[in-house]
Amino acid sequence: MSTVNGGISFWYAQEGAPAPREPLPGDTTADVCIVGAGYTGLWTAYYLKKAVPFLNITVLEAKFCGYGASGRNGGWLYNGIAGRDRYAKLHGHEAAVRLQQAMNATVTEVLDVCETEKIEADQHRGGVLEVALSPAQLARLKAFHAAELAFGETDRELYGARETADRIRVAGAVGSSWTPHGARLHPVKLVKGLADAVEALGVTIHESTPVTEIRPKHAITPYGTVRAPYVLRCTEGFTASLAGQRRTWLPMNSSMIATEPLTDAQWESIGWDGRETLGDMAHAYMYAQRTTDGRIALGGRGVPYRFGSKTDNDGRTQPQTVEALREILVRFFPQLAGVGIDHAWSGVLGVPRDWCATVTLDRSTGLGWAGGYVGSGVATANLAARTLRDLIQQDSGQSGPTDLTALPWVNHKVRKWEPEPLRWLGVQTMYAAFRGADRREATAHSAATDRVAVLANRLSGR
Numbered sequence: 001m002s003t004v005n006g007g008i009s010f011w012y013a014q015e016g017a018p019a020p021r022e023p024l025p026g027d028t029t030a031d032v033c034i035v036g037a038g039y040t041g042l043w044t045a046y047y048l049k050k051a052v053p054f055l056n057i058t059v060l061e062a063k064f065c066g067y068g069a070s071g072r073n074g075g076w077l078y079n080g081i082a083g084r085d086r087y088a089k090l091h092g093h094e095a096a097v098r099l100q101q102a103m104n105a106t107v108t109e110v111l112d113v114c115e116t117e118k119i120e121a122d123q124h125r126g127g128v129l130e131v132a133l134s135p136a137q138l139a140r141l142k143a144f145h146a147a148e149l150a151f152g153e154t155d156r157e158l159y160g161a162r163e164t165a166d167r168i169r170v171a172g173a174v175g176s177s178w179t180p181h182g183a184r185l186h187p188v189k190l191v192k193g194l195a196d197a198v199e200a201l202g203v204t205i206h207e208s209t210p211v212t213e214i215r216p217k218h219a220i221t222p223y224g225t226v227r228a229p230y231v232l233r234c235t236e237g238f239t240a241s242l243a244g245q246r247r248t249w250l251p252m253n254s255s256m257i258a259t260e261p262l263t264d265a266q267w268e269s270i271g272w273d274g275r276e277t278l279g280d281m282a283h284a285y286m287y288a289q290r291t292t293d294g295r296i297a298l299g300g301r302g303v304p305y306r307f308g309s310k311t312d313n314d315g316r317t318q319p320q321t322v323e324a325l326r327e328i329l330v331r332f333f334p335q336l337a338g339v340g341i342d343h344a345w346s347g348v349l350g351v352p353r354d355w356c357a358t359v360t361l362d363r364s365t366g367l368g369w370a371g372g373y374v375g376s377g378v379a380t381a382n383l384a385a386r387t388l389r390d391l392i393q394q395d396s397g398q399s400g401p402t403d404l405t406a407l408p409w410v411n412h413k414v415r416k417w418e419p420e421p422l423r424w425l426g427v428q429t430m431y432a433a434f435r436g437a438d439r440r441e442a443t444a445h446s447a448a449t450d451r452v453a454v455l456a457n458r459l460s461g462r
């Protein structure tokens with residue numbers, strides 16, 4: 001059976017193309033203009049409108065709601081946030097613990113809002129299981145587990161090989177770490193439900209409306225300009241296409257495959273009854289979920305980055321990436337060697353130079369932005385949105401500082417990426433180093449992390 005490649009994502013193929021919303025009809029004004037209708041933009045519209053129902057909010061989306069990573073991701077709603085350890089170094093351990101606690105609560109918040117708004121997104125709170133497949137991965141897993149405990153995750157559990165197999169029988173797994181702070185969901189069902197909920201509240205969404213430039217109080221499009229005291233950039237991996245933002249966040253590719261539905265006998269041999277999201281401790285790590293209709297959707301890094309911060313058009317991914325992901329699937333579950341791959345696709349995530357997610361409101365210009373989530377944006381976008389709400393309310397004198405505005409990732413500044421060709425060379429070299437390190441660690445008896453990977457991490461600022 002042939003594999004569908006692209007078409008945005010398997011999730012969209014399953015759900016069907018959304019009914020298009022009207023583009024911006026011409027020049028207009030708003031209280032808040034949000035650029036980008038992924039999770040960040042839509043959650044921000046949701047919380048702002050809930051907090052201040054009379055606000056006039058306009059969302060401008062280049063293609064359609066969920067066109068970006070929010071409609072293509074692995075559906076891990078979990079408590080990881082890019083940059084926490086660096087924030088601990090910059091602002092102290094206690095501040096980073098508060099950030100982590102906010103992320104733990106965010107997983108519950110998203111699930112609660114789904115319930116309130118009746119968003120059926122196949123959500124299942126089975127936690128996150130991260131497995132180790134080599135001595136070096138096991139050593140990293142134990143260090144990671146200890147670090148998470150130190151950041152206040154008292155309910156995390158460390159498993160040996162047998163307990164791991166009791167949950168999911170991953171071939172060669174020697175241990176795992178499980179946290180309850182995670183849920184599996186269907187990304188597109190969430191983004192569509194959210195867009196509908198936001199519209200029902202009275203927010204205006206214009207699709208097929210690319211913003212070419214953001215200036216203080218202006219979002220400029222080919223169809224007209226929206227003037228608003230607050231303009232929020234929620235464009236994550238596509239940010240480089242905006243005037244003046246070419247080197248702000250690097251668009252990193254991540255690719256996925258979805259198998260055909262597995263048979264009952266295949267599921268019997270795998271386990272995975274808890275529907276945990278599944279990841280590993282490789283440098284070029286994988287992530288997977290068991291879908292509601294009995295498939296495995298699995299992702300990882302293919303060609304990491306396109307020269308000049310280019311992004312794909314429809315989610316097509318390279319044949320060698322599809323094959324590499326299929327190999328990971330079969331390495332994890334050898335009994336699936338002959339299973340069909342129904343769909344393959346890719347998307348972009350935003351990577352800041354220091355790999356730290358941020359949320360910012362520049363009070364002198366009214367410009368705000370949130371993102372740089374690297375690979376952990378499904379939950380983080382929700383925390384960012386509630387924080388943008390609080391920052392705007394504070395700026396407009398409706399409230400004072402809140403617990404969220406005091407978190408260490410707020411208003412964090414970082415330098416830009418290097419110009420090309422350095423940017424391209426750096427990312428290619430880093431991922432070549434990671435892939436080599438993963439190969440060597442897979443056969444090594446040592447528990448030490450491969451030295452090349454340590455160096456690559458240090459040089460990349462990861």
Ligand SMILES: Cc1cc2nc3c(=O)[nH]c(=O)nc-3n(C[C@H](O)[C@H](O)[C@H](O)COP(=O)(O)OP(=O)(O)OC[C@H]3O[C@@H](n4cnc5c(N)ncnc54)[C@H](O)[C@@H]3O)c2cc1C
Nearest residue numbers: 036038039040062068069070073074076211347376377378
């Ligand atoms: C393959 C893949 C798997 C992933 N898996 C996970 C996962 O399992 N768990 C997790 O936590 N994170 C995951 N992520 C990351 C997560 O999906 C993202 O961090 C999150 O969706 C970002 O949401 P966002 O709204 O900020 O950005 P996006 O969803 O990318 O939305 C940005 C939107 O802005 C629009 N836009 C861009 N430029 C303009 C413009 N100039 N004018 C108007 N509109 C514009 C785009 O069309 C897009 O709709 C994954 C990402 C990818 C690509």
